[in-house]
Amino acid sequence: MAGYKRYRKESEVSYSLGITLTFELLKYKAEHVTRIFIHSGMKEGETLGKLTELSKAAGIEIVHTDKIFHVLSQKENCYVIGEFRKFQGTLTADASHIVLVQPSNAGNMGTIMRSALGFGITQMAIIRPAVDAFDPKTVRASMGAVFSMDFVYFDSFEEYREAFGERELYPFMLDAEMKLYEIRPKRVFSLIFGNEATGLPDEFSCIGTSVVIPHSGRIDSLNLPIAASIAMYEATKPKI
Amino acid sequence: MAGYKRYRKESEVSYSLGITLTFELLKYKAEHVTRIFIHSGMKEGETLGKLTELSKAAGIEIVHTDKIFHVLSQKENCYVIGEFRKFQGTLTADASHIVLVQPSNAGNMGTIMRSALGFGITQMAIIRPAVDAFDPKTVRASMGAVFSMDFVYFDSFEEYREAFGERELYPFMLDAEMKLYEIRPKRVFSLIFGNEATGLPDEFSCIGTSVVIPHSGRIDSLNLPIAASIAMYEATKPKI
Numbered sequence: 001m002a003g004y005k006r007y008r009k010e011s012e013v014s015y016s017l018g019i020t021l022t023f024e025l026l027k028y029k030a031e032h033v034t035r036i037f038i039h040s041g042m043k044e045g046e047t048l049g050k051l052t053e054l055s056k057a058a059g060i061e062i063v064h065t066d067k068i069f070h071v072l073s074q075k076e077n078c079y080v081i082g083e084f085r086k087f088q089g090t091l092t093a094d095a096s097h098i099v100l101v102q103p104s105n106a107g108n109m110g111t112i113m114r115s116a117l118g119f120g121i122t123q124m125a126i127i128r129p130a131v132d133a134f135d136p137k138t139v140r141a142s143m144g145a146v147f148s149m150d151f152v153y154f155d156s157f158e159e160y161r162e163a164f165g166e167r168e169l170y171p172f173m174l175d176a177e178m179k180l181y182e183i184r185p186k187r188v189f190s191l192i193f194g195n196e197a198t199g200l201p202d203e204f205s206c207i208g209t210s211v212v213i214p215h216s217g218r219i220d221s222l223n224l225p226i227a228a229s230i231a232m233y234e235a236t237k238p239k240i
Numbered sequence: 241m242a243g244y245k246r247y248r249k250e251s252e253v254s255y256s257l258g259i260t261l262t263f264e265l266l267k268y269k270a271e272h273v274t275r276i277f278i279h280s281g282m283k284e285g286e287t288l289g290k291l292t293e294l295s296k297a298a299g300i301e302i303v304h305t306d307k308i309f310h311v312l313s314q315k316e317n318c319y320v321i322g323e324f325r326k327f328q329g330t331l332t333a334d335a336s337h338i339v340l341v342q343p344s345n346a347g348n349m350g351t352i353m354r355s356a357l358g359f360g361i362t363q364m365a366i367i368r369p370a371v372d373a374f375d376p377k378t379v380r381a382s383m384g385a386v387f388s389m390d391f392v393y394f395d396s397f398e399e400y401r402e403a404f405g406e407r408e409l410y411p412f413m414l415d416a417e418m419k420l421y422e423i424r425p426k427r428v429f430s431l432i433f434g435n436e437a438t439g440l441p442d443e444f445s446c447i448g449t450s451v452v453i454p455h456s457g458r459i460d461s462l463n464l465p466i467a468a469s470i471a472m473y474e475a476t477k478p479k480i
Contacts, residue, residue, distance in 0.1 A: 111463060111466070114459055114462070114463065115462060115463075115466055117456065117458045117459050118455035118456055118458070118459040118462055119455060119456070120456050143459070143460070145458070145459060148458055180473075181477045181478070213473065214477075215358035215359060216357065216358055216359070216360050218357045218358070218385070218388055219354055219357050219358040219383070219385060220383070222354070222355060222358055222469070223351060223354065223355075223465075225463075225466060226351070226355055226465060226466055226469045229462070229466045229469070229470060230469060230470050230473045233420075233453065233470045233473075233474075234473075237421045237454075238421065
C-alpha cells in the first residue's frame, strides 16, 4: 500500500484537520466521508466514543495511524483527520450570492465562507484563476462552513453573469458610485469582490452599482474577509 | 559583538519585517527607529534609494547584513527590516476607543488595528493578560497601523473603567440587550470585545449596553477581527 501524500488540488479527496472540524464534516457531509484517521495521541473518552459511534453509524472506516498526520498537519494537537470526497454545489437564481473574483488566499476564502454562512448567504461564485475551496487551509479557516456552503467555479465573470446576471449586482471597489450604507437591496443580490492585492478591474464600475466601504486615507484598504463580511452584514441586516 | 536574538516581549525594541512596513515605520515613527537592516538580496534601484535617503535624513544607521533575517523572518522575500524602540501611547476621554479584553492572537490584534485606523478609531485599550502589541506578527498584520494607533495596557477592565468609564460602553456578547444595528452612539463610546475563545465574561452584561451582531445558528461565532470591524463600521458610519 502506498504511503500518504500531500493534498493536491487535483486530488479527488480533501481533509478536515482536527476533531472539531471533523465533527462538522460528519454532521453536514457524512455521505461524502471516506475515512476517519485517528492518531495514537488521541485520548480515550467521550469525544472519541462519539466520533467512533458516528462513524460506525454512517458506515465510515476508521483508520488508526500516525503517518498521515506527519504528511498533512503541522499542528501539534491535531489527532483526528477526516477524509472526504469533494462535493459539487449548485447556485440558484433566487438566492443572494457572494462572488469572489480571482481570490488568492485559502485562509481568506474560508473566513469569508464562515461569515457568509453566519449572515445567511449560503451560495458563493468563484471566478478563476482562484484558490482551491477544498484546500485543507480553506476548510480549516471556514471552521466547517465549507460543508454547508454551495459554491461553484466559473471561468470568467461573464460566464457567471450570463447565468445569474438578472439580479442586483454590487461590485466593491474604491472608486465607486455608492457608499455601502446607502445601498438598499430590494431583491436577490450579488456582492462582488476582487483579488486581495489588485481588487476588481476598472471595467466592473459599469456593472450594476459599484459600492465602496468608506475608510480613512490612513489605510490602503480593509482586508478582504473584513470588507466582505461588513458588506454581507449591511446587505442582510433588517432595515430599521 | 553579540549575534542577533529572536524578538521577546521584554525587548526594548521591535521590528518591521519587509520594505512596505518599514516605509510605514519611517513615515509615522521615524524618531523611534534605531537601525535599518538590508539583506544582500535587496536589489539596487529606486526603492532602495528612497529608503537610504529617508534613513539618512532621519539620521538612522543602515546595516547591511543577512544574519538578522535568518533570526527574525521566515518569509523568503523579506529584504528589509526596521528596528524601533517601543513607544508609549495615551488615551483621551474625548476619543472613542476599541477595548480588547485578554486578546490572545497577535495577528488578530494587528488586523483590528488596521480596521480601527480605517474607521477613524485611533485609540485602543488592551486588558491583560494579553498578546503583545509590539510583536512583529502584530506589527505585520496591522500593515503599519500600529505606528499610528495609540494603545495602552490595563491590568483589569476595572482599571480602564475607572479612568475612562464616563462614556457609552458597549460590551459585545452573544447574550445581549441590543442588536448592533439598533444602537445609535450619541457621544464618545467604547466597543468592548472579549478573548477569541471565551468571549467576554457574563458580568459584562451589566456594563453599559451589551450588544450582539446577530448571525445564524449555523456558525458558533464570527471571528474576532471581523466582529470588531463590523462593530466599528456600524458605530462610526453616518446615520442616514
